[in-house]
Amino acid sequence: MYTAFVIGNIASGKSCATRYLEQRGALRIDLDAMAKDLYVPGSQLVLDIAERFGYDVLAPDGGIDTRELSRVAFATPEDSADLNALVHPVLIEQLSLRLLPPLCCTVTAPDPELVVVEVSVASAFTDAFGLADEIIAITAPLDVRRERAIERGMDGLAFDERASCQPSEEGLCALAQVVIDNTAGDDSLFSSLDQWLADRHLLSAQEVTQ
Numbered sequence: 001m002y003t004a005f006v007i008g009n010i011a012s013g014k015s016c017a018t019r020y021l022e023q024r025g026a027l028r029i030d031l032d033a034m035a036k037d038l039y040v041p042g043s044q045l046v047l048d049i050a051e052r053f054g055y056d057v058l059a060p061d062g063g064i065d066t067r068e069l070s071r072v073a074f075a076t077p078e079d080s081a082d083l084n085a086l087v088h089p090v091l092i093e094q095l096s097l098r099l100l101p102p103l104c105c106t107v108t109a110p111d112p113e114l115v116v117v118e119v120s121v122a123s124a125f126t127d128a129f130g131l132a133d134e135i136i137a138i139t140a141p142l143d144v145r146r147e148r149a150i151e152r153g154m155d156g157l158a159f160d161e162r163a164s165c166q167p168s169e170e171g172l173c174a175l176a177q178v179v180i181d182n183t184a185g186d187d188s189l190f191s192s193l194d195q196w197l198a199d200r201h202l203l204s205a206q207e208v209t210q
Ligand SMILES: CC(C)(COP(=O)(O)OP(=O)(O)OC[C@H]1O[C@@H](n2cnc3c(N)ncnc32)[C@H](O)[C@@H]1O)[C@@H](O)C(=O)NCCC(=O)NCCS
Pocket: 009, 010, 011, 031, 032, 033, 035, 036, 065, 066, 067, 069, 070, 073, 080, 083, 084, 087, 118, 119, 120, 121, 122, 125, 162, 165, 166
C-alpha cells in the first residue's frame, strides 16, 4: 500500500486531485470530513471545543454547529491554532487506525494499492507526515484561489480569514516532495497526476497514454 498525502491551501484543487485519483482506483480519505465525524455529541473533544470557543458552538443535538465554529475559530491565526491543537491529536489517532496494519487480527481486508489523504491544514499536521510515503502539494496563487472560492459561493471575507490561518504557497510547497501547479485549473492537473502514477507504476499506470 502506497500512501500519498495531498496538501494544498484553500481552493487550490486538492479535492479535484484526490477525486481524480479515487476514480482511477485509489482509496480517498478526506480529513475535513473525518474531523467532522469526530464531533460526536457528549464526546470529550466537543466539550473541549465548547470550553475554548464558547457554548454557542454547540448544535441542538449536542454536536458542533460548524457554521458558528468557523465564525469564531478563524477570527485570528491563534484561534485556529487552538482549534488545531484540540482536533489534530484525535484526528491523527483516527487516521493511524485507518492506515496502519492492525497489531493483532486474524482476518484483514486486502490493502488498497494507493491511499490518498486530503490534508487541508498541512503546516499544522506535520506530526502525521510519518504516515505518508510521499507528500504532493497542489498549488495556485492566492488571487486565483480567492476567485475560485467566491465562484463556488464562499464569502470573500470568510476566504481571507481562512487563508490568513494558512501558510504561504512557498511554505506549503516546501513541505512536499512533489509540487503540481494548478493555476490553470484545467485538465493539466489530471495529466500531471497520470504522470505521477506512471512514474511510480501505480494503479495500472501502464495503461496511461504518455
Ligand atoms: C471549523 C470547521 C468546523 C468549518 O467547517 P466548514 O464546513 O466550514 O469547512 P471545511 O471543514 O469543509 O473546510 C474547508 C476549508 O477550510 C480550511 N480549513 C479548515 N480547517 C482549517 C484550519 N484548522 N485552519 C485553517 N484552515 C482550515 C481548509 O482550506 C479547508 O479545506 C472545520 O473546518 C473544522 O472542524 N476544522 C478543524 C479540523 C481541521 O483542522 N481539519 C483539517 C485537517 S487537515
